[in-house]
Amino acid sequence: PAETDSPTGGRSGALTPGPSVGADVQKIDVNPPKGTRDFPPEDMRLRNWLFNHFKEVSRLYGFEEVDYPVLESEALFTRKAGEEIKDQLYCFEDRGNRRVALRPELTPSLARLVIQKGKSVPLPIKWFTVGQCWRYERMTRGRRREHYQWNMDIIGVPGVMAEAELLSSIVTLFKRIGITESDVGFKVSSRKVLQEVLNCYSVPEHLFGKVCVIIDKIEKIPVDEIKKELKAVGLSQEAVQKLLQVLSVKSLEELEERLGSSGEAIADLKQLFSLAEKIGFSKWLQFDASVVRGLAYYTGIVFEGFDREGKLRAICGGGRYDHLFSTFGADDIAACGFGFGDAVIVELLKEKGLLPELNLNVDDIVCALDEDLQGRAAMVANILREKGHSVELVLESKQLKWVFKRAARVNAERLVLVGNSEWQRGVVGVKILSTAEQYEVKLDDLK
Numbered sequence: 001p002a003e004t005d006s007p008t009g010g011r012s013g014a015l016t017p018g019p020s021v022g023a024d025v026q027k028i029d030v031n032p033p034k035g036t037r038d039f040p041p042e043d044m045r046l047r048n049w050l051f052n053h054f055k056e057v058s059r060l061y062g063f064e065e066v067d068y069p070v071l072e073s074e075a076l077f078t079r080k081a082g083e084e085i086k087d088q089l090y091c092f093e094d095r096g097n098r099r100v101a102l103r104p105e106l107t108p109s110l111a112r113l114v115i116q117k118g119k120s121v122p123l124p125i126k127w128f129t130v131g132q133c134w135r136y137e138r139m140t141r142g143r144r145r146e147h148y149q150w151n152m153d154i155i156g157v158p159g160v161m162a163e164a165e166l167l168s169s170i171v172t173l174f175k176r177i178g179i180t181e182s183d184v185g186f187k188v189s190s191r192k193v194l195q196e197v198l199n200c201y202s203v204p205e206h207l208f209g210k211v212c213v214i215i216d217k218i219e220k221i222p223v224d225e226i227k228k229e230l231k232a233v234g235l236s237q238e239a240v241q242k243l244l245q246v247l248s249v250k251s252l253e254e255l256e257e258r259l260g261s262s263g264e265a266i267a268d269l270k271q272l273f274s275l276a277e278k279i280g281f282s283k284w285l286q287f288d289a290s291v292v293r294g295l296a297y298y299t300g301i302v303f304e305g306f307d308r309e310g311k312l313r314a315i316c317g318g319g320r321y322d323h324l325f326s327t328f329g330a331d332d333i334a335a336c337g338f339g340f341g342d343a344v345i346v347e348l349l350k351e352k353g354l355l356p357e358l359n360l361n362v363d364d365i366v367c368a369l370d371e372d373l374q375g376r377a378a379m380v381a382n383i384l385r386e387k388g389h390s391v392e393l394v395l396e397s398k399q400l401k402w403v404f405k406r407a408a409r410v411n412a413e414r415l416v417l418v419g420n421s422e423w424q425r426g427v428v429g430v431k432i433l434s435t436a437e438q439y440e441v442k443l444d445d446l447k
């Protein structure tokens with residue numbers, strides 16, 4: 001078939017100029033909005049590879065997939081604990097004058113749906129989702145405004161077996177993608193440590209979330225700033241000193257000396273580390289009293305995955321949130337969960353040389369050797385597709401040179417040629433592209 005000269009002299013396949021061309025039509029900005037990403041095929045293959053691991057691990061642990069709207073009522077996220085996630089809420093008033101927001105996290109949506117389902121869903125609830133989350137940052141920082149998070153949550157299990165199951169599922173994920181305990185660890189603590197200190201100084205309950213959010217900034221802002229903010233919410237100098245002291249404790253034993261061995265914090269942590277031993281992932285865990293996480297609603301065990309080289313931000317994080325439901329006016333239910341973002345993990349895989357080689361590949365490329373055999377070629381393609389073959393059907397008459405080039409680009413295993421003389425004899429030509437072996441096959445024997 002002759003090479004068709006494209007009428008616009010541009011790329012082959014370009015069209016004759018349309019009505020807008022030549023008019024004073026402004027060329028649109030072809031980049032996505034600030035802070036957001038496109039996923040062209042090569043990026044989408046990596047994203048699907050990662051998300052398929054998320055979903056497969058969730059299936060292995062018997063979790064059910066759920067989803068929620070990316071748009072939620074703003075009220076779901078207007079917690080008054082001074083969280084960064086609240087300051088950066090991507091919120092607006094819709095045309096019905098409703099205050100809405102693009103979700104910055106997934107847990108409030110989960111709580112909303114669990115409350116909506118009420119008693120109709122038996123406990124324990126084990127749900128997972130992979131969803132896009134949004135923040136509106138002044139682009140001064142050039143950071144992303146969206147990312148995808150894998151979330152797993154266990155609702156209705158008060159004991160630390162739930163946290164152990166969640167940590168175990170993340171370890172399973174890491175192992176599947178080639179990350180070992182020498183690359184990554186989990187810093188584990190409990191917010192009950194802070195709770196017990198605050199109780200000693202009779203700090204009212206309603207300040208707990210605020211205090212945690214301030215303390216979470218301990219490695220990001222100077223300690224004097226932390227002290228100032230703690231005093232500003234009403235903590236005494238002594239309470240502030242004691243808090244900062246307890247956060248620098250280096251071991252569970254030392255913590256026990258300071259807090260005594262009767263508190264829940266020590267009991268939970270001891271039990272969790274002992275379970276980790278039995279289950280076989282204790283090498284991944286380390287107690288670290290300074291881990292508090294930045295979300296106000298955590299109430300017990302908290303953890304975060306970190307890269308042992310200390311180059312990257314937290315890979316994932318989570319913990320227990322036993323009082324989130326009552327903040328939505330419902331009865332409290334024991335709950336714990338984690339979020340695992342799609343950004344830091346890819347940076348880590350790059351660092352470790354663990355990014356997978358992912359290419360488009362098809363089983364067959366089917367091509368008509370004559371213009372009037374296009375229909376027949378399409379029919380051959382569909383016979384193969386019905387047998388589960390992925391087929392690239394050449395859609396225009398092309399030189400064989402072009403077809404071989406296309407076959408290489410789509411990594412086709414076989415080239416199937418539909419020609420007149422062969423057709424007369426009820427066969428098609430087949431060429432195995434890796435060995436150049438070629439033969440003829442009866443249509444009915446095509447597999």
Ligand SMILES: CC(=O)Nc1cnc2ccccc2c1
Pocket residue numbers: 104105133134135144145146147341343344
């Ligand atoms: C490293 C990264 O992209 N972080 C990120 C990006 N976008 C977000 C959007 C909402 C909430 C948290 C987010 C966090």
